[in-house]
Amino acid sequence: MLSALLRRMPSLDSCEIHQLINWPESFTPDMRCIMGETQTVHGYFVLGGMNSSGLSFAGGGGRYLAEWMTYGYPSENVWPLDVKRFGTLQSSRTFLRHRVMEVMPLLYELKVPRWDFQTGRQLRTSPLYDRLDTQGARWMEKHGFERAKYFVPSGKDLLALDQSKTFYKPDWFDIVGAEVKCCKEAVCVVDMSSFTKFELSSSGDQALELLQRLCANDLDVPVGHIVHTGMLNHRGGYENDCSVVRLSKNRFFIISPSDQQVHCWSWIKQHMPSDSQLLLEDVTWKYTALNVIGPRAMDVLSELSYVPLTPDHFPSLFCKEMSVGYANGIRVMSMTHTGEPGFMLYIPIEYALHVYNEVMSVGQKYGIRNSGYYALRSLRIEKFFAFWGQDLDAFTTPLECGREFRVKFDKGTEFIGREALLQQRQVGVRRRFIMFLLEDHNTELDLWPWWGEPIYRNEELVGVTSSSAYSYTLERHVCLGFVKPPQTDPGAPTVVTADFINRGEYEVEIGGHRYHAKAKLYPFSSLFAQQRRRKDDMEFSSFQGK
Structure with a gap:
């Protein structure tokens, strides 16, 4: 490093070193510093893990943390640095030791798009991981959870695909294209178990009252209906973008992005009464989620459930517990997160392998295949679907991203962010x-x-x-x-x-x-x-x- 520095700046060769400082440095699992208020201790703020870039980050980091402590939020979106992007799963000493040894050399390395860490992997996996792995799944990691990017057909050079690094057309282009085509013309299965899942319940109407205050959309819907909504802050920006299912009068199922597990939990807890009769439970680990996408998805599930799934019998944005194969109590939802026809299946983990095998077996005559998140990404972007953490953040309002139809100003409950949105609607975005x-x-x-x-x-x-x-x-x-x-x-x-x-x-x-x-x-x-x-x-x- 010194030799390279002297080649770049030859005059340094004659300079005298007056002081040499050697100190320990702190690194984080994703090469980004951590800042903000912790989840567990209210009013306790952190700013650390500078990854050898403390001098570069000091001014901006100090400013945003000072704003956060003073006003309750920084003046810019700093979610990529928020301490709540991590959970307890990333605090294992063994995980940190192995990951930091990988992080240090990567700091000054050119990182191509869609690259993945190699250490600390297989930390959180779906019950279907081994089955999908043997069928050619290539993996990425999100919040410690393994998710399939795409599936390499038999006969392809796996090693070449794994080592492909480019800013140009990637080697997986045709593979993902075939998965997208299958989603549009036949039926595909995507394991989406990594999505965050909470259940909120109460003995009375407290659960509905809390969600009506937190969410911009109207949650007072009939049992079985699904509502896409945002949880907004007082500025009208998205703290969470989620889908909420009303399972019963006083029980709700909340589905959020994978990296919202800590942040969303903290946001809901922050607004729950201290003497609450509410019960908030993280059930992410209880369910395997299969996204069955495509025009033939209805045929596959109809055969497995002996229940008609046409729009007349199973309308859009509806949830029903039903049997799939031998398994009871499967939450089948008429939505796909992609805009394509299909269903989401939330399966108790003990039934996951059975349901997956049944779906794949029956689906053979309909051209079924596995699909990954790259195909999902292509489908959602061409449908103009915004994604929290990438397109949406705490400074983005529903009016700015064309989602005013998901805001119910007249639902009879004063939800967080309502006044800010009314003012924005009056003056324009x-x-x-x-x-x-x-x-x-x-x-x-x-x-x-x-x-x-x-x-x-x-x-x-x-x-x-x-x-x-x-x-x-x-x-x-x-x-x-x-x-x-x-x-x-x-x-x-x-x-x-x-x-x-x-x-x-x-x-x-x-x-x-x-x-x-x-x-x-x-x-x-x-x-x-x-x-x-x-x-x-x-x-x-x-x-x-x-």
């Missing part, structure tokens, strides 16, 4: 979540967008991308990101309107090169599907004529 389709980008030859790319409107910087993926449906790259008027233009409007979005010429910069992009406030896939159906109808009519 200052930024807006937009979908971009890259128009002149060559998927085969050009650098890919991964996230964090600058967005330009009429040659002026107006935002950065928060998510991106290749859409196998649109056969183009899709980027999601927030746009706001440039600060450099005093004549620019301060409020983002549909007219402001539609009248702009957009570019997304990747690796120093700008690509033209088409901006939309609604999913491209819906328009594409209509055009494709018209094209298919014309081709079929032409074929009949021949």
Whole structure:
């Protein structure tokens, strides 16, 4: 290191060293410092784990922590540094020793997109882990939980795929494309057991009253209904984005992203009365979650349950406990997190292997296959679905990301963030979540967008991308990101309107090169599907004529 430094700055060779300091340094499991209020002790704030970058982070870290302690929140989104992104599972001495030995050399190494840590793995696994592993699953880790990225078909070079590192078109491109195609045309199974799952219950109406105060949507729905909602802070920003199922009059099932396990628990506990008759239980470990996606998902589950699952008998966003194979008490939900038809199955862990085997066995005649999170990512981004922790954060409101329909201002309960949203609705939003389709980008030859790319409107910087993926449906790259008027233009409007979005010429910069992009406030896939159906109808009519 010294030799390299002297080559870069030769004049240092003649400098005299006046003082040499040698001290222990602190490192974290993900190479990012930890800051904020701890979950277990109210009012106890931490700022540490600087990973040898303390001098660089001192000013910003000190400022944001001071704001946090003074006002209750920092002035910017610092979720990637929040101490509550970790749980007790990352505090094992053996885990920390092995992970930190890996972290140190990585600090100055170029990290390609979608890379994964190699140490501290297989810490949390689904009961299906071994079964999926033998079927070619390649794994990623989220909050200590192993999740399948994709499944390598037999005969493929596993070693080459595992060692593939690039900013360009990845080697798994065709594999993920086949999984996406199966989700759209047949049926796929995705193990989504890593999602955080809580149950909230009470002897009276306390559970409903608490959720009505925490959630922007209306939770006073009939038993069995599913509600997609945000838990907002007083600024109207997302503290959690979740799906809530009303299991009975006073019992609710809350589904949140994987890395929300500590943060969401802390947020709910913080707002529970001290003498509460409420019971909040973390049931993440109790259930294996299978996402059965595709137009033939209904056929597979109908055979296994002997119950009609058509929309007339099983409407959208509905949950029912039913039998699947020999297993009773399976929570079957008509949703998929992707916008595609299908169901979520929440299975008690002792039944997980049986239900999975039954689903795969019956699904053979419908072309069933395993699928991973890369396919899921492509599907949700082309459907314009925002994801908490990446697109949504504590400073993003439902009005800014097109989710005002999930806010019920007149539900009769004063929910947290209501006043801030009413004020924002009156004056207008200052930024807006937009979908971009890259128009002149060559998927085969050009650098890919991964996230964090600058967005330009009429040659002026107006935002950065928060998510991106290749859409196998649109056969183009899709980027999601927030746009706001440039600060450099005093004549620019301060409020983002549909007219402001539609009248702009957009570019997304990747690796120093700008690509033209088409901006939309609604999913491209819906328009594409209509055009494709018209094209298919014309081709079929032409074929009949021949």
